[in-house]
Amino acid sequence: MQRFGATKLIGRRVFLRATGAGFAASLLPSGGEALAGTSAVFASAYRDRAGAFGIALLSEDGAIVHRYALPARGHDLVRQPNGDMLVAFARRPGTFAALFDLGRSREPRIMAAPSGRHFYGHGAFSADGRLFYATENDFEAARGVVGLYDATDGFARIGEFDTFGTGPHDIALLPDGRTLVVANGGIETHPDYPRAKLNVPTMQPNLSFVDATTGDLIVCHALPPDLHKLSIRHLAIDGGGTVWFACQNEGDIAEPVPLIGRASMHSGAFELTDLPEHATASLRGYVGSIAANRQTGQIAISSPRGGVAFSFDPATLAILDTRNAPDLCGIAAWAAGFRFSSGDGLFDTARHDVGFDNHLAAL
Amino acid sequence: MRILIAALLLALATLPAATQDRTIDDAIEAAIEEAIRPGFAAFEAEAHSMAQAVATLCASPSDAAMEASRGRFDSLVDAWGRVEFIRLGPLSQDNRLERILFWPDRRGRGLNQIQAVIATGDETALSADTLAGKSVAVQGLAALEYALFGTGSDQIAAGQASERCAYALAISRNVSTIAGAVHDGWQAESGIALLWRNPADDNPLFRDEGEQINGLVKLVGDAFEIIKVQRIDPVLRDDAASMRPKSALFWRSDNWVPSLAANIAGLQALVDAADLQATVDQERARFIGAMNFELANAARALGRTSLPVQAIAEDDEAYDRMTYVRLVVDGLATVSATRLKEIYDLSPGFSSLDGD
Numbered sequence: 001m002q003r004f005g006a007t008k009l010i011g012r013r014v015f016l017r018a019t020g021a022g023f024a025a026s027l028l029p030s031g032g033e034a035l036a037g038t039s040a041v042f043a044s045a046y047r048d049r050a051g052a053f054g055i056a057l058l059s060e061d062g063a064i065v066h067r068y069a070l071p072a073r074g075h076d077l078v079r080q081p082n083g084d085m086l087v088a089f090a091r092r093p094g095t096f097a098a099l100f101d102l103g104r105s106r107e108p109r110i111m112a113a114p115s116g117r118h119f120y121g122h123g124a125f126s127a128d129g130r131l132f133y134a135t136e137n138d139f140e141a142a143r144g145v146v147g148l149y150d151a152t153d154g155f156a157r158i159g160e161f162d163t164f165g166t167g168p169h170d171i172a173l174l175p176d177g178r179t180l181v182v183a184n185g186g187i188e189t190h191p192d193y194p195r196a197k198l199n200v201p202t203m204q205p206n207l208s209f210v211d212a213t214t215g216d217l218i219v220c221h222a223l224p225p226d227l228h229k230l231s232i233r234h235l236a237i238d239g240g241g242t243v244w245f246a247c248q249n250e251g252d253i254a255e256p257v258p259l260i261g262r263a264s265m266h267s268g269a270f271e272l273t274d275l276p277e278h279a280t281a282s283l284r285g286y287v288g289s290i291a292a293n294r295q296t297g298q299i300a301i302s303s304p305r306g307g308v309a310f311s312f313d314p315a316t317l318a319i320l321d322t323r324n325a326p327d328l329c330g331i332a333a334w335a336a337g338f339r340f341s342s343g344d345g346l347f348d349t350a351r352h353d354v355g356f357d358n359h360l361a362a363l
Numbered sequence: 364m365r366i367l368i369a370a371l372l373l374a375l376a377t378l379p380a381a382t383q384d385r386t387i388d389d390a391i392e393a394a395i396e397e398a399i400r401p402g403f404a405a406f407e408a409e410a411h412s413m414a415q416a417v418a419t420l421c422a423s424p425s426d427a428a429m430e431a432s433r434g435r436f437d438s439l440v441d442a443w444g445r446v447e448f449i450r451l452g453p454l455s456q457d458n459r460l461e462r463i464l465f466w467p468d469r470r471g472r473g474l475n476q477i478q479a480v481i482a483t484g485d486e487t488a489l490s491a492d493t494l495a496g497k498s499v500a501v502q503g504l505a506a507l508e509y510a511l512f513g514t515g516s517d518q519i520a521a522g523q524a525s526e527r528c529a530y531a532l533a534i535s536r537n538v539s540t541i542a543g544a545v546h547d548g549w550q551a552e553s554g555i556a557l558l559w560r561n562p563a564d565d566n567p568l569f570r571d572e573g574e575q576i577n578g579l580v581k582l583v584g585d586a587f588e589i590i591k592v593q594r595i596d597p598v599l600r601d602d603a604a605s606m607r608p609k610s611a612l613f614w615r616s617d618n619w620v621p622s623l624a625a626n627i628a629g630l631q632a633l634v635d636a637a638d639l640q641a642t643v644d645q646e647r648a649r650f651i652g653a654m655n656f657e658l659a660n661a662a663r664a665l666g667r668t669s670l671p672v673q674a675i676a677e678d679d680e681a682y683d684r685m686t687y688v689r690l691v692v693d694g695l696a697t698v699s700a701t702r703l704k705e706i707y708d709l710s711p712g713f714s715s716l717d718g719d
Binding site: 075091092121142190192193194195196198200201202233251252253254255256278281284288307326327342343344358 | 452455456458461462467469470499555558565567568589592593597709710719
């Protein structure tokens with residue numbers, strides 16, 4: 001692991017100059033009611049009808065109880081364990097993450113990606129909430145890295161280590177509290193060509209388990225060569241510590257292939273799972289989100305391209321509940337089931353005048 | 364963007380309205396029969412002619428044969444530019460897209476490999492059969508351009524670079540083979556054409572009419588975005604002084620602007636064939652008509668720009684014209700991804716754009 005001297009957050013004045021008044025207004029403590037003790041239990045990035053971006057906090061019944069403006073499109077959100085911080089990432093290849101204090105004792109701030117790096121839209125806290133891990137792109141070297149941030153010191157960047165792959169996307173901490181699992185999507189990108197996929201014919205996705213304390217690789221699983229265009233993108237950990245991963249097919253989607261798999265660090269198992277054929281076909285080669293309900297053991301996945309989301313039994317792989325709606329993508333485990341959101345403004349049965357981004361976080 | 368929207372609104376007021384007398388099936392059928400199949404047939408024919416020209420060049424090197432091969436390359440780039448964004452079906456299989464054109468080559472890895480092949484006379488790159496198994500970066504049009512136009516290419520005409528010519532011939536034949544496979548894939552009645560024409564619950568690509576039309580709308584919208592983000596922005600940048608001519612696709616053969624013109628012409632042919640205006644009511648038809656109007660404006664601006672990319676940096680008028688093309692294409696990308704989708708009651712796809 002490479003450790004650095006602390007880097008500072010971007011200066012407030014500099015950032016406000018760059019992002020404009022809408023965002024500035026949302027930074028003011030008077031911008032809304034104090035959130036501590038309110039009913040906000042979900043969060044999602046959004047775009048409104050006017051094209052402005054932000055973060056919406058939602059109540060259990062789907063009402064938007066607060067909005068924060070963002071200077072650009074957001075992606076995933078991560079709530080701090082044992083604390084009130086909410087980290088909202090810019091969508092890849094984003095160069096900022098917004099830090100919100102849900103207790104409203106501190107102003108929202110912006111964490112800028114260091115020079116030569118951009119964020120990939122996902123991150124994870126350590127079990128005690130003191131450290132934060134972000135997937136990043138060392139784009140000149142086409143190398144995935146985990147940026148290490150000190151949440152007790154204003155999210156100063158204190159080091160980085162390898163993800164052992166290209167194009168890391170989602171990252172999660174295993175229940176052991178010391179192992180990170182990284183979905184290395186395998187796709188090389190560079191800010192000179194935003195969102196262009198530079199290496200699809202040779203992409204090599206993998207799922208890497210990394211020691212969070214040393215940065216050492218524990219084990220790296222690759223897909224079979226004939227499935228090397230399955231980009232491993234998103235992760236969910238079930239109650240038993242099994243890692244469920246969801247893929248997006250960069251190959252020919254007219255030939256459906258499994259898009260979901262599971263891995264266990266304990267047993268060493270790593271396999272793609274064969275959901276019913278019709279269910280796999282309905283995903284249109286693209287899973288946008290995956291979530292595990294630790295109360296019921298069920299797994300849920302979504303495909304905005306297929307306009308479908310469904311939950312399934314991890315033991316039998318039987319489909320349990322299917323929803324169809326345009327651009328359906330956000331999923332969060334909640335109580336004994338799941339909640340869903342869409343790019344069309346749907347949150348379960350509630351309809352909002354915004355488009356929700358891919359991910360829905362339960363706070 | 365505001366300028367483009369204003370232009371679109373102005374166009375709305377002057378364009379004739381259409382009537383809703385065409386089904387989505389009709390539009391897809393016409394796109395396939397009148398634009399896509401003829402487009403890939405033309406590309407295959409040009410690739411075949413290219414291989415013939417290079418075979419002649421290698422058999423009897425001369426200035427005239429070199430000139431003929433270079434001329435055929437220009438025609439091949441044009442034919443390719445008209446169909447390269449139909450990335451649905453055959454072109455998305457077996458790495459065909461990247462084998463025909465590996466681009467962008469961000470870190471010059473492809474160029475390094477091409478130069479190494481030429482410098483070493485790598486025998487496995489000198490026949491189409493073995494070339495097809497090598498890196499995609501050394502197999503396609505970028506490699507062929509370097510072989511025919513890059514440093515040292517004049518030695519071919521002088522008969523002093525037989526291995527380089529053999530490499531150019533292998534590339535040409537390889538591209539011809541791939542072009543044939545793509546053409547066959549579109550001609551086959553059991554392939555993508557069948558799927559696109561026949562939406563059904565068990566169809567892996569097109570479940571219903573919405574997915575049918577979304578296939579076309581997405582293809583067009585993605586094309587505009589790629590043209591702007593990958594083909595124009597990295598070259599034009601913020602001003603003429605900071606232009607990067609060598610970041611342009613096909614700059615060695617002076618085919619940057621012609622390739623963009625071919626892109627626009629291909630997209631015009633596609634939307635003209637589909638005649639989307641006739642699939643919607645009058646108000647919506649006017650908006651689609653305005654998009655077509657802007658597409659024609661971009662085509663005209665490109666048609667008036669005959670300079671090589673290096674010279675555009677020295678010519679304010681040409682630079683401004685290319686900036687205008689960028690503005691138009693940017694606007695078309697945005698409205699294709701938003702308003703055009705709304706016209707067909709398609710979700711804007713906020714969550715499903717790509718890879719997140």
